[in-house]
Amino acid sequence: MLVxxxxxxxxxxxxxxxxxxxxxxxxxxxxxxxxxxxGAQQIPMDANPATSHMFIVNPLTGGGIARLFSTHPPIEERIARLEAMAMARGMQA
Known part of the structure; x- marks a missing residue:
């Protein structure tokens, strides 16, 4: 499951x-x-772990060991990677 x-x-x-x-x-x-x-923080939804993989932004939050079971990487890391991609292309972050 972790894999x-x-x-x-x-x-x-x-x-x-x-x-x-x-x-x-x-x-x-x-x-x-x-x-x-x-938007997800302002209007929280009832989310079932079985459907969390269908969301663009992870509807379930948790840190520590709970991150191992997350279907989505942290949004901050996704944004950081996109900003790094932009910088590599010479765009300003």
Missing amino acids: QMAISRAREYGADETGARICGRPLALANALRKLQM
Whole structure:
């Protein structure tokens, strides 16, 4: 199960990278993730762990060992990777 969750997190990073390459604007994607995260915090939803993989932003929160079971990487890490991608392309973060 832990391997499956790790694969799911890796796929999320890959999806972010592919989306950024397709649109050509990694910072726009990072900004969209920020907005989705803010919306999820302002209007929390009842989320079932069985459906959490279907969300763009992880509806379940937790730190420590709970992160091992997360289907999504932390939003901050996803944003940081997109910003690093933008900087590598010479865009300002």
